[in-house]
Amino acid sequence: MKRLLHALHELMVIMGSAVERTDEHVREYLIYRGFTSTLKHLDNDIKTDKEKGFRVDKIIEQLQQFVVSFDLCGLKEYWLYLDRRLLCRLEDVYRSTVLKLRTSLYRYYVIHTIQKGNLEKTQEFFQKQASELQSQVEWRDWFILPFIPAPEQNPAFSPYFSRQWADTFLVSLHNFLSVLFQCMPQPVLLSFDAEVQKTTSLTEENERLCQLLFALQMESRDQREVDEMVHHRLPIYVQNMDRLGDTDL
Known part of the structure; x- marks a missing residue:
């Protein structure tokens, strides 16, 4: 398994390098042709590239940055972009996996707000997500989380406060995106x-x-x-x- 994960990482590094080289080739061609306006648009698009040149590690870093900064809106919008741009292309059989990853991402955010003692952001999450999540079985028990004293000691929630759970989620998300990018048809x-x-x-x-x-x-x-x-x-x-x-x- 470790060899497979290492191989996936190596492949994604190679793919990321290939994208960067291709971007440079395109830039050189635009400069050669004198297409300065198009070149400016290309440079701006590269700077704001949400797919990070298909570098999975950079995508994970961006998601973590939204979590660390308590930016729920940014987190939702970025995941929605990934879903529309990449995840929705998958066959229906993988849809349940995508939904589980999204659920874990939201839980990762909620747990972080509690660990950092930012109860306001914890309550904000459930208020803004109530209409979407209340009907979902996997979230029903979570709406009492802001009102539980020492939730990290509660048997129902304590596993989510462990470092092991967070690491497992991030590795799972990384591997899923890596396989997805590898299977995408290339230009x-x-x-x-x-x-x-x-x-x-x-x-x-x-x-x-x-x-x-x-x-x-x-x-x-x-x-x-x-x-x-x-x-x-x-x-x-x-x-x-x-x-x-x-x-x-």
């Missing part, structure tokens, strides 16, 4: 970048193998020369014949 430009990187890698590998082959050939040639010298070397007594007397012949 031709990104595929082109992948082919360029593949060709470059193959060229470098080919050059390395050629150098290795050349070194082996040189080593083999040197060895043959040594063998030939040994093969043609005369016996010791022949080499010393000039020092032999007639009686030794």
